Amino acid sequence: MLAERRHIITAMGLSNALGDSLDAVWTALLEGRPHTSPPPFALPFDTVCGAVQEPLDALPATDRAYDSRLARIVLRALPQVSAAVARARQRWGEGRVAILVGTSTGGLDATELAHRHFRQTSSYMPGFSLRTSHAFDALNVWLARVLQLSGPSYAVSTACTSSAKAIASAMRLIDANLCDAALVVGADALCETTVRGFHALGVLSKQAARPFSSERDGIHIGEGAALLLLERSGEGPAHILSVGETSDAHSMSAPHPEGTGAAEAISTALARARLVPEQVDYVNAHGTGTPQNDQAESRAIASVLGGGVPVSSTKGLTGHTLGACGATEAIFCALAIQHGQLPPSAGASPADPELGVHVVRTPTRRHVRVALSNAFAFGGSNTGIILAAP
Amino acid sequence: MNDTLYIEGFGAITQHAQLADFPEGPRGDLPKPDLNLLERSLRRGLSDVTRLFMHTAQLALKDAESSAHDLHIVFASAFGELGTAEALMDLAFDEGSSSPARFRHSVHNAAPGLLSISAHNTRASTAIAAGWSTVAMGLLEAQALLSGGEKRVLLVFADESIPRSLSDAHAYGPVGVALVLSQTLGSAPPRATLSRLQRAGRVEQAKLRDPFAGPNHPLGPAVLLAQALEAGAGETLQLGEGPDPWCAELRVLRAEPAPESAP
Numbered sequence: 001m002l003a004e005r006r007h008i009i010t011a012m013g014l015s016n017a018l019g020d021s022l023d024a025v026w027t028a029l030l031e032g033r034p035h036t037s038p039p040p041f042a043l044p045f046d047t048v049c050g051a052v053q054e055p056l057d058a059l060p061a062t063d064r065a066y067d068s069r070l071a072r073i074v075l076r077a078l079p080q081v082s083a084a085v086a087r088a089r090q091r092w093g094e095g096r097v098a099i100l101v102g103t104s105t106g107g108l109d110a111t112e113l114a115h116r117h118f119r120q121t122s123s124y125m126p127g128f129s130l131r132t133s134h135a136f137d138a139l140n141v142w143l144a145r146v147l148q149l150s151g152p153s154y155a156v157s158t159a160c161t162s163s164a165k166a167i168a169s170a171m172r173l174i175d176a177n178l179c180d181a182a183l184v185v186g187a188d189a190l191c192e193t194t195v196r197g198f199h200a201l202g203v204l205s206k207q208a209a210r211p212f213s214s215e216r217d218g219i220h221i222g223e224g225a226a227l228l229l230l231e232r233s234g235e236g237p238a239h240i241l242s243v244g245e246t247s248d249a250h251s252m253s254a255p256h257p258e259g260t261g262a263a264e265a266i267s268t269a270l271a272r273a274r275l276v277p278e279q280v281d282y283v284n285a286h287g288t289g290t291p292q293n294d295q296a297e298s299r300a301i302a303s304v305l306g307g308g309v310p311v312s313s314t315k316g317l318t319g320h321t322l323g324a325c326g327a328t329e330a331i332f333c334a335l336a337i338q339h340g341q342l343p344p345s346a347g348a349s350p351a352d353p354e355l356g357v358h359v360v361r362t363p364t365r366r367h368v369r370v371a372l373s374n375a376f377a378f379g380g381s382n383t384g385i386i387l388a389a390p
Numbered sequence: 391m392n393d394t395l396y397i398e399g400f401g402a403i404t405q406h407a408q409l410a411d412f413p414e415g416p417r418g419d420l421p422k423p424d425l426n427l428l429e430r431s432l433r434r435g436l437s438d439v440t441r442l443f444m445h446t447a448q449l450a451l452k453d454a455e456s457s458a459h460d461l462h463i464v465f466a467s468a469f470g471e472l473g474t475a476e477a478l479m480d481l482a483f484d485e486g487s488s489s490p491a492r493f494r495h496s497v498h499n500a501a502p503g504l505l506s507i508s509a510h511n512t513r514a515s516t517a518i519a520a521g522w523s524t525v526a527m528g529l530l531e532a533q534a535l536l537s538g539g540e541k542r543v544l545l546v547f548a549d550e551s552i553p554r555s556l557s558d559a560h561a562y563g564p565v566g567v568a569l570v571l572s573q574t575l576g577s578a579p580p581r582a583t584l585s586r587l588q589r590a591g592r593v594e595q596a597k598l599r600d601p602f603a604g605p606n607h608p609l610g611p612a613v614l615l616a617q618a619l620e621a622g623a624g625e626t627l628q629l630g631e632g633p634d635p636w637c638a639e640l641r642v643l644r645a646e647p648a649p650e651s652a653p
Contacts, residue, residue, distance in 0.1 A: 044486045095589065104497065106519075108475065111556065115479045118555045130557040135469065136498065136519035150589075150634070154520035154527035157470070157498035165516055172534035193478050197493030245514030247506040252494040261512060378494060379503025381515070 007171050008390075009228050010088070010181075010236040012331050013080030016224025016318050017050035020076050026335050029343040030363040034208035034317050036220060041192050045199055046206045049190055050222025050319025052076070059142075065132040066142035068110035069189040069223075070103070074139060077225040078146075084229050085147050085183055092180040092231075098151040099140050100170045102163025102186045104323030106136040106155070109191040139185060151179045157323065159377035160286075162186065163226065164326025164385055168243035170230050180232045186327025187225040194322065195221050201253060209289030209320065210347030211313035212298070212359045216289045222319020226327035238334035241370075241386045244269030248380030255293055255376060259300030265382035266304045266372065273386045277305045279370050280386075282342055284329045286374040287313020288320055289347075297374065298355035305372075312360040316346035326375040326383060333371035333387045340367050392573055393587060395533060396580035398542070399456065399570040401449020401649055402616035403442060405563040409620055409648060412613045413604035417563050424448050427458060428508045435491050436504075437474045438550035439467060442566030443501035447546050453649040454542075454570035455578060458509035461542040461570070462535050463502040465517040466528030467549050468608035470498040476553045501546070522602065523630030525611040529587055529638065536573040543571045547612040562605035567612035579644055582619055587638040590628070598628045598637070615640065620648040 014021065017035040018028035028035065036048035056072035058064070088097050114128035132138050136155035144153055152173055156166040163186025170182035198204045198221060205218035230240065246268065248261035255262065270277065283305065286297055294313075301311060314332055321328055336342055342364040351359050373385040402409055405417040423445035425433050436444075443465060451458055474496045481487055494500070502515035520527035525547060532543040548566040572580070601610035611629045618625055622645025630636040 111475065112479055115476065115555055116483060119483060124558070130469070130552065130560065131521060134556070135521055137468075137521045141521065152527065152530050153523075154518045154531070156516060156518050158515075158517050159497040159499060169516070169518075169531060169534070172538050173530070176534040176537040178530060178534060192482055193475065193488075193496075196482050196488040197478065197490075197496065200488035200490045200493055202490075245516075247503070247512050247515055249506045249510050249512045251507070252500070252503055253490075264512065377499070378497045379499040379515070380506060381499060381503070 006232050007174060007230050007240040008234045008236045009238050009240065009334055010231045010234045011081040011084030011229040012334060013077040013227040014331060015052055015073055015077040016321060016328060017052060017222055018318055021080065022335065029314060029317060029332065030341065032344040032346045034346055036208050039195060040190060043195065047204050048207060048220050050220060051190055052223055063142060065129060066138055068107040068133050070107050070109060070187055071139060071142060073189055073223060074185060074187050074225045077227050081227045081229055088181040088229060088231060089149060094148055095150045096180045097149045098170060098173050098179040098182040099143050099149060099153040100166040100182055100184045101139045101155040102166030102323050102327060103136055103155060103157055104159050104162050104188050105191055105194055107134045107138055108193055109189045110134060112192055139187060158381045159379060160322050161326055161375045161377040161381040161383045162323030164375040164383035165245065167240060167327060167330060167385060168245055171240060171243060174232055182230045184228045184230060184327055185225065186324040188223055188322040188324045190221060190223045203290045205289065208347060209316045211287035211289040211316055212294055212345055212348045212352060212355060214350050214352040216291060216294060218290050219288045219320045222321040224318065224321045224324045224328055226324055226331050228327055228331060237338040238387045238389060241388050242269045242272035244272065244384040246382045248382065250380055253378050255296040257296055259296040261380060261382045262297055262300035262376055263303050266300060266384040269384040269386045275370060280305055280309055280372050281366060281368045282336055282371045283309055283311040284333050284371065284373045285311050285313045286376045287315055289315060294355060298357045302356045307356050308358055310342055310360045310364065311357045312343055312345035314343055329373045330385050330387060333373045336371055337368045337387060337389045340365060342366055392537060394583050394585040396572045397569055397582040397584060398572055398580050399450045399454025400616055400619050401446040401453060401568045402613065403445050403566045404613060409617055413607060413610065420564055428504060432504050432508055435495065437471055437495060438564055439471060439548050440501040440504065442548035442550065442564055443546050446566040446568035447505065447544060449649045450568035450570050456542065456570050458505055459511050460513065461544050462513050462540045463505060463515035464528060464531055464543055464545045465499065465502045466524050466545065466547050468519055468521055468524045469549055470519065471496050471500055472556065473550055473553055476555060522608045523636060524608055526629035526636030529629065532571050533587060536571065541572060545569045545571055547609050549609050562607040565607060565609045565613060567609065567616050581644045582640055582642045584638050584640050587636065589634045590637045598626060601628050602631060
């Protein structure tokens with residue numbers, strides 16, 4: 001028996017390197033062609049990025065205090081859900097709709113500009129404010145104002161699991177009757193600090209990432225926004241059954257080599273959803289494309305679900321959108337459920353035979369009743385999200 | 391839904407000689423943070439905010455007679471690892487490089503991640519931010535976790551001073567406050583209960599202490615909560631900002647001196 005349905009996805013919105021609507025992104029996912037571009041800033045090494053299409057519109061003058069590349073990306077995806085959010089506000093009341101933002105870097109893109117300005121001029125950059133431009137929760141404050149919501153509102157920032165854990169927090173708030181609906185926003189924007197940091201760690205590829213390939217050599221960084229409206233009841237393409245969350249307790253940046261924490265997150269999610277492993281029809285893997293990460297995750301998937309379940313990573317197409325990836329890839333799972341099709345794992349050929357998982361390399365028709373979306377992060381943070389058809 | 395949180399233990403650190411001196415009293419040097427919660431190999435290169443986290447977590451766990459091994463860790467901070475972000479930007483702009491060690495520790499969840507490693511705690515942890523409502527939202531996340539079946543939550547509020555290059559609008563000092571929370575009675579009586587966490591609504595705000603008086607510290611409400619625990623005085627606490635801020639009722643059950651760190 002499935003877990004009780006009370007986290008219906010009633011609206012979704014996307015903006016990332018693949019496009020600015022659900023249809024555009026889904027079409028690009030099935031085409032399986034990476035959308036990469038040079039980094040939007042000068043770097044002393046070679047890499048590519050998954051950048052959203054320029055130009056990005058600035059926020060309206062009334063909201064200019066909250067303007068940043070991050071907010072502009074969210075602004076592009078916002079119209080896809082705003083009518084549904086207005087309906088939810090009407091239905092539940094403005095104080096009963098929460099906002100949970102998952103972001104790794106917040107407005108660090110704006111802070112880099114402001115810090116550079118300060119170093120050059122010893123004065124603060126006009127228009128920059130730590131509270132409204134940089135802070136993790138700046139998006140919360142702006143969105144609450146624009147959408148006229150006054151429910152619980154906070155940002156979750158746990159690196160690359162940020163928006164997966166924002167989904168978990170949203171579900172908890174609904175379960176605890178602290179709200180009836182929650183807008184979950186996963187968002188991160190390209191910035192120098194992160195791209196340079198991943199290069200310093202030696203995990204950045206010079207090309208589009210190739211998860212699960214024997215020739216994989218690292219990640220490429222992307223950016224994007226993913227918005228999901230979760231409601232206690234309603235109609236939608238999918239619902240979220242459960243999120244399993246664990247810590248590796250092993251390393252700040254490397255996964256446990258056996259994937260034990262990841263496996264425990266998947267097992268916990270299954271148990272909470274009251275499912276057995278055989279009921280999972282598709283796994284959207286975290287699949288970053290580094291040798292270590294894909295190996296650890298494959299071990300986790302194989303140990304819990306076996307080697308037969310279809311697995312793909314979409315990061316070779318979108319780039320690693322960091323804090324946005326959890327919500328982004330949860331939406332990809334919802335789209336796979338809705339369309340009855342599995343997106344391919346771009347660049348996976350030749351597949352790594354050592355990994356022991358069944359990697360989807362071409363778009364594949366399949367009735368998907370239950371899908372799993374994994375996300376893992378610095379600090380040993382692991383999440384597995386289980387989605388199901390209505 | 392059970393909306394009462396038991397406060398089993400707490401710890402606090404500010405630049406003031408006495409907790410009661412916050413916010414207007416004279417500020418001195420911050421006491422040297424106690425890092426005994428962390429394995430020695432993990433203590434190198436820690437940021438100020440992570441040091442505040444570890445120090446107060448240690449005090450709260452000691453006060454609650456609890457270990458860090460088997461509870462859910464929530465870190466709530468308005469700005470988190472801001473000094474580390476500034477250092478990474480300086481490295482990029484000065485030398486065109488980065489630092490792997492600093493980058494690993496630059497994430498908002500660095501402190502709970504380090505504690506989970508040191509304590510071999512494989513339960514989930516999280517890190518949140520909500521500006522000047524960070525204290526209210528941290529308590530709300532903890533309440534939702536406990537009502538979902540978690541037995542105990544270590545909730546740590548910490549913010550370091552803001553680097554001058556990033557803002558001169560927030561001239562406040564470092565603050566850390568940690569709480570061990572539960573919703574079921576253990577063997578020892580809890581220090582206090584916190585209930586009715588909600589928007590102020592009809593509460594007369596004029597009668598509440600202003601948690602943002604003086605330097606307008608985003609964690610001011612957490613320090614006021616710690617002050618009330620230390621003084622053994624129950625009160626309605628304002629936990630966030632705005633015209634209709636989040637509030638909660640504190641009832642102190644066990645008035646004892648605030649825990650102190652090991653000499």
